[in-house]
Every structure is written in structure tokens, then in C-alpha cells.
Amino acid sequence: MKEKKSRIEQKLLQIERIGVELHDLEQQVRALKDTFYEIQTTKKWVPDTYKMKDEIDPNAPDEFNMEPATWKEVEEYERVSRAPTNQEKQQLVKLGEEIRSKERAIHTLEGEMQVAKVMETVKNVLIYLDPKTHKRDIANLQDLARQNFTGFYELRDYISTLSDGKSSVTRALYKAIKESNGSDIDVKLSKVSAKLEERVNVHKNEKSFNFENFKNSFKQEIPHVNIDESSEDERDNPKL
Known part of the structure; x- marks a missing residue:
């Protein structure tokens, strides 16, 4: 049994080791796919400060009675996807094959x-x-x-x-x-x-449970009766 358990423990260690390798490969795939995006920068004007409108609605909330007083230029960043290169595609294919190989090894x-x-x-x-x-x-x-x-x-x-x-x-x-x-x-x-x-x-x-001991103890509890002696008593005492 000890040998069997050691085999089980050995396989558990192998699964853990391959699991770490599998996680590393998956991280590489995510990191590579993150490079398939480019950051595009655009500039636009947005309100900087506000002032009250010349004509206000007393029944409206304050934000509806405000208008921009000054403006400022800001940069906006947008993540735009790009087509991967042939080398990157081949790298993805290779990583995918390695991942599937590790998954099969774990399953086995x-x-x-x-x-x-x-x-x-x-x-x-x-x-x-x-x-x-x-x-x-x-x-x-x-x-x-x-x-x-x-x-x-x-x-x-x-x-x-x-x-x-x-x-x-x-x-x-x-x-x-x-x-x-x-x-x-x-x-x-x-x-x-x-x-x-x-x-x-x-x-x-x-x-x-010892049956022989039980049988012997059971015999001891029953009084022993001698049939011949009983017959002699009856002959000597006819009234019995």
C-alpha cells in the first residue's frame, strides 16, 4: 500500500508541475495578444470652468443653468486592434500546441x-x-x-x-x-x-464468540439426570 500511495503522490507532484507550466504558457498567450492593440491619441476641447447663463430657469436644477466659461484641450486614448504579423500568428499556434499537450498530459x-x-x-x-x-x-x-x-x-x-x-x-x-x-x-x-x-x-x-465454550456452559446450567437411578427410586417407592 505504501508503494501505491507513493505512486499517487508522485503523480500529484507531476500534475502540479505541469499545471504551473500550463499557467505560464497561458500567460504568454495573454501577453502576446495584448500586443495586438495600438493606442491611438486624439485631442479635443472640453469645458474647464462654468458660469451662470444670462437667462436662467428658477425651477431647474443649477446644472441646467450653467454654461462653459473657459475651455481646455485634452488628450483621449483609444485602444485599437491591429492585425498580428505572420511571426506572431506562428507563435500563437506554437503556444496553443504546447498548451494542448500539457492539458493532455494532465488528463493522462x-x-x-x-x-x-x-x-x-x-x-x-x-x-x-x-x-x-x-x-x-x-x-x-x-x-x-x-x-x-x-x-x-x-x-x-x-x-x-x-x-x-x-x-x-x-x-x-x-x-x-x-x-x-x-x-x-x-x-x-x-x-x-x-x-x-x-x-x-x-x-x-x-x-x-466461542461456540464450544457456550455449549459447555449451557450443559453446566442443566442438572444432570440419571435415568437408571430414577427407575430404582420408583421401584423402591411405589407411591411416587
Whole structure:
């Protein structure tokens, strides 16, 4: 189990590293696209100060009774798009390919990590199963563990070809995998672990109950009756 966990942790680190690289590429795309704009400057005259109009409306707000007194020239800036150069287009294409490659790598690692988590649970179930009563379950799970799945969906498709397990724990495992979409595999497998713990506790309680001791104690509580002695008493005492 320790080896499996280290594999999962290793894949998590790989995903984090590639995620950082992916973020950097996306930042490069945004920075490049920002250069596809030019700032155009225009000048215009706007009011600087105001004065009261010669004729005012006493019922109107003050701003309606004001007019420009002086003017000033200001600059306005406008962001105008431009056509990217061929070199910039090629750079965008290259960045896009690198981004898609990183996304595929992350997707693959996530699938491998999900499979590793399932295999960890499979190993725990195999430890629990009884070779005498769960031979088919054990054979199926051992065969499952030998497979080299490239992703979770491939694993799920394989599970769908197996017959229902004899053990309730095996059935819970199959159900968890079939109902999962991969991203929620932790939640699904936690139910399998709970079922496994429940069955282990049941078997512990069964083993702690010693039937022979119970049978012996039960005999001690019942008084011993000798049939022959009873018959002799009856012969000696005809009134009985």
C-alpha cells in the first residue's frame, strides 16, 4: 500500500508541475495578444470652468443653468486592434500546441492516478476475501490487478464485463467503479472502505464468540439426570 500511495503522490507532484507550466504558457498567450492593440491619441476641447447663463430657469436644477466659461484641450486614448504579423500568428499556434499537450498530459496523469487509487482498494479487498468462499472474486480481482489500464474509463469498461461478486465487499467495489466518472473516485472508494471495515468488524465479533465454550456452559446450567437411578427410586417407592 505504501508503494501505491507513493505512486499517487508522485503523480500529484507531476500534475502540479505541469499545471504551473500550463499557467505560464497561458500567460504568454495573454501577453502576446495584448500586443495586438495600438493606442491611438486624439485631442479635443472640453469645458474647464462654468458660469451662470444670462437667462436662467428658477425651477431647474443649477446644472441646467450653467454654461462653459473657459475651455481646455485634452488628450483621449483609444485602444485599437491591429492585425498580428505572420511571426506572431506562428507563435500563437506554437503556444496553443504546447498548451494542448500539457492539458493532455494532465488528463493522462489524472486517469493513471484514479486507476492507482482503485488498485489500492483492490489490494485491500483481496486481503479481506476468504480463499475458500470467494475463489471467483479473488481470481477476478487478481486478473484485474494484472491489467495495465491507461485510464479510468478503460478500467470501468473492464469492470462491466465481470459478473457480480459473491462477496458484498466485491459488489460494493464494482458498484463504486461503475457509478464513478473518475473525478469522484475518492468519494466512491470511501464507501467501499466503509463496507470493508464493517465486514471486518463483523468477522471479528464472530470469531470472538466461542461456540464450544457456550455449549459447555449451557450443559453446566442443566442438572444432570440419571435415568437408571430414577427407575430404582420408583421401584423402591411405589407411591411416587
